[in-house]
Amino acid sequence: QVQLVQSxxxxxxxxxxxxxxxxxxxxxxxxxxxNWVRQAPGQGLEWMGWISAYSDNTKYAEKFxxxxxxxxxxxxxxxxxxxxxxxSDDTAVYYCARDSVGASELDYWGQGTLVTVSS
Amino acid sequence: SSELTQDPAVSVALGQTxxxxxxxxxxxxxxxxxxxxxxxxxxxxxxxxxNKRPSGITDRFFGSSSGNTASLTITGAQSEDEADxxxxxxxxxGYHYVFGTGTKVTVL
Numbered sequence: 001q002v003q004l005v006q007s008x009x010x011x012x013x014x015x016x017x018x019x020x021x022x023x024x025x026x027x028x029x030x031x032x033x034x035n036w037v038r039q040a041p042g043q044g045l046e047w048m049g050w051i052s053a054y055s056d057n058t059k060y061a062e063k064f065x066x067x068x069x070x071x072x073x074x075x076x077x078x079x080x081x082x083x084x085x086x087x088s089d090d091t092a093v094y095y096c097a098r099d100s101v102g103a104s105e106l107d108y109w110g111q112g113t114l115v116t117v118s119s
Numbered sequence: 120s121s122e123l124t125q126d127p128a129v130s131v132a133l134g135q136t137x138x139x140x141x142x143x144x145x146x147x148x149x150x151x152x153x154x155x156x157x158x159x160x161x162x163x164x165x166x167x168x169x170n171k172r173p174s175g176i177t178d179r180f181f182g183s184s185s186g187n188t189a190s191l192t193i194t195g196a197q198s199e200d201e202a203d204x205x206x207x208x209x210x211x212x213g214y215h216y217v218f219g220t221g222t223k224v225t226v227l
Contacts, residue, residue, distance in 0.1 A: 035216065037162075044221040045154075045162065045205050059214055095161055104209050104216060105152040105167035112161050 002026040004096050004110035012086050014119045019082040022096030022110050029077035030054045033099045035106055036070060036081045038092040046092075050099070051079060086117045121145045121210040123219035130225040131196045141189045141206030141219045149209040151189030151219075153182065156203045165204075166191055193224070201226045 007021040022034060036048040049060035051070040058070050069082045079096055094113045097106035123143040131137035141151050150169060154162035164173050166182040179200075181192040189208075193200055206219035 037218070045156075045207075045218040047207070047216040047218055050216070061215060097162075103167075104149065104207070105164055106154070106162075106207070107164050107167075107173060109161040109163070 002108045004098060004108055006096060006110040006113045009114040011116045011118070014086060014088060014117060016086050017082060017084040018086060018115050019080055020094050020113045020115070022079040024077045030074055033101065034072070034079040035097045035099055037095045037097055040089070040092040053079065088117050091115065091117045121217055123206055123208060123217055125206060125219040125222045128223040128225065130227055132227050133198065134195055136192060136194045137196055137224060139191045139204050139222045139224065142187055143208065144187055145208050145211050145217070146184065146187050146189050151184065151206045151208045153191045154205045154207065156205065162205065196226050198226050200224060
């Protein structure tokens with residue numbers, strides 16, 4: 001069965017960086033893309049960006065363009081999201097989610113990783 | 120970029136029907152997808168494309184679209200349908216995704 005398992009919760013200082021992993025299984029990793037979506041406490045879902053596990057092509061939301069890098073490791077079927085220059089309003093649960101080539105629906109999601117940013 | 124707007128909250132009596140809407144310019148060109156999120160859990164895809172349900176999703180959920188508005192209709196609402204619902208689609212450029220503002224559904 002398809003599974004996306006994310007790394008554990010992180011606590012970071014303002015200005016630091018965080019790297020969240022998303023280890024996948026149960027499907028051909030390079031046939032899909034991985035999206036990153038975050039959700040601040042009590043708030044809605046916010047799309048951060050996408051990476052093709054086939055080509056490593058990326059698309060980032062303009063809001064995160066300067067601070068985010070998404071990568072993949074095909075040898076371990078794992079996707080990564082690094083966010084730099086953390087601020088308090090980056091405190092959120094970060095999700096990875098799979099999509100199909102040419103489709104827009106996110107059909108499988110990771111369990112989420114809570115990133116807490118404090119001074 | 121573009122925005123997708125949803126009503127913040129709706130309520131429905133047990134066993135009745137409720138419709139959740141999602142409005143945005145990009146919906147004139149792209150289908151909306153719908154996700155259900157319960158407290159403390161990751162979102163779950165419940166509707167995608169043109170009224171397609173993923174395996175395991177109840178057939179009490181129905182999707183439709185007209186113009187710039189997409190809708191998710193829940194028929195015979197059950198207590199387990201109480202959750203937050205989000206739409207998503209591509210933005211006007213077609214290269215990025217956008218989520219709706221979310222609708223909290225309460226089953227009375």
